[in-house]
Amino acid sequence: MNAPVAAHEFGKVAVMYGGNSAERAVSLNSGSAVLAALQSRGVDAHAFDPSERPLAELKSEGFSRVFIALHGRGGEDGTLQGALTLMNLPFTGSGVLASALAMDKWRSKLVWQACGLPIPDYAVLTAETDFAAVAEQLGLPLFVKPAREGSSIGIVKVKTAAELPAAYQEAAQHDSLVLAERGMSGGEFTVAILGSDTDARALPSIRIVPTTEFYDYEAKYFRDDTRYLCPSGLSDAAEAQMRQLAVQGYQALGCRGWARIDFLLDNAGLPYLLEANTAPGMTSHSLAPMAARVDGLEFADLCLRILSMCEVG
Ligand SMILES: Nc1ncnc2c1ncn2[C@@H]1O[C@H](COP(=O)(O)OP(=O)(O)OP(=O)(O)O)[C@@H](O)[C@H]1O
Ligand SMILES: [Mg+2]
Structure with missing residues (x-):
């Protein structure tokens, strides 16, 4: 676990959000929540929308690290991570390879399959x-x-x-x-992970119970009848197994900092890895913050923890 870092030691922080992927609207919510949380803890954090400004301004305006709150292509898929690496700027979350692999559900599956991890046919x-x-x-x-x-x-x-x-x-x-x-019909879960390499640790699983046919865009962001259970109700053994699979899936892709791995159960209750999100939703009611809160980490502390694990490249 990293030692706590005083807010001023982070220097000038760019919270990157917005962007021009299909998930722009979601990112605007994540980024503004992260920005407010970091500022509330005294971090010199500023909004930076890469769809409105050239990346070179990160350097010319003296930013010393980047919190990536962009979702989808151009923010979560390794391209931005490559650009920041070349600019020698530390950024939150996974590097180029893990970001690109996790963005691609086919190639994530190939890696997980090769590691013997369970995935749906x-x-x-x-x-x-x-x-x-x-x-x-x-x-x-x-x-x-x-x-x-x-x-x-x-x-x-x-x-x-x-x-x-x-x-x-x-x-x-x-x-x-x-x-x-x-189609897997035994229930839907997600597990957030914090940390890198051997320090990677899974937070409590969340069970997602949509009232719609599946957990679609509307159920994710607009409906107020989607239920989230954390603790998720799994037995201790099943919880431990899902957390272990989550960490294995995270490490197989080479993720670092933080991420969220989604799971589905089959009819027999056995877990399967569905996909990895390397820049998961970060509104105060998103899933990773929900699991962190159950684990004793408030939203602003989660943001600080993620920021403290910034790396270059
Ligand atoms: N094989 C499946 N069996 C049952 N439900 C599924 C399956 N694949 C997807 N779903 C449903 O669709 C939702 C979205 O699927 P998935 O997580 O693969 O996509 P996504 O768009 O990357 O989601 P995220 O917002 O987590 O990035 C799941 O949460 C689940 O409700
Ligand atoms: Mg998902």
């Missing part, structure tokens, strides 16, 4: 795919999704084989790489 879809054969192979319902998107954007739940081509078309509007996954 899936297929890569193209316009030439035999859709009926995929429905046969994965069973119904199944989920079709763009490989490199977030906030459930472009995800379609497919209940009959006949719906699959249209679901593919929908997902393909968001990404040239499209996946189909077996």
Whole structure:
């Protein structure tokens, strides 16, 4: 665990949020919450929207580190991390490789599979795919999704084989790489992780219970009837197993600082890694802050902890 750092030791901090990904609106909420929290603790933090200003201003305006509160492409996918690395500016969260891997749900799965970690059965879809054969192979319902998107954007739940081509078309509007996954019906969980390398530690799991068909954009950000349970209600053994899988999945991708790993259970209650988010939502009612609070870490302390783990490159 890192020693506490006095606010002034962080220097001038850029909280990067906004951006121009499909998740801009979510990022505006995350970033303003992080900015207010850091300022409330005396950090010299300032908003920086990379869709409105050139990155070079980070240097010319004397910023000494960056809190990345951007979600999706151009902020969470390794590109920004590469630019900041070349500028020799420390930034929060994962570096280039882990960010890029986690953004790509197909390649995350390949890494996790190679490590023997459990993932739902899936297929890569193209316009030439035999859709009926995929429905046969994965069973119904199944989920079709763009490989490199977030906030459930472009995800379609497919209940009959006949719906699959249209679901593919929908997902393909968001990404040239499209996946189909077996629908898992045993419940949905997420585990936030703090720390790097051997210090990486999982926070308590959260169970997500949407009232909609699945945890879609509306259920994530607009509905007030989505239920979040933390503690999640898993048995001690199942909780320990999910936290261990989360840390293994995090380390396999090479994540650092912090991240959130999403899980689904099958009918038998067995856990499967769904995906990793290297710059998860950070509004005061987002999931990582919720787990941190249950673990005794208030939102502003979580922001400070993440900031204290900044690294270059
Ligand atoms: N294979 C599946 N079985 C059951 N539900 C699924 C499956 N895949 C996705 N879902 C549902 O869709 C939601 C979004 O899926 P996923 O986490 O893969 O996408 P995302 O857009 O990257 O989300 P995030 O906002 O966490 O970045 C899940 O939270 C879940 O409710
Ligand atoms: Mg998710």
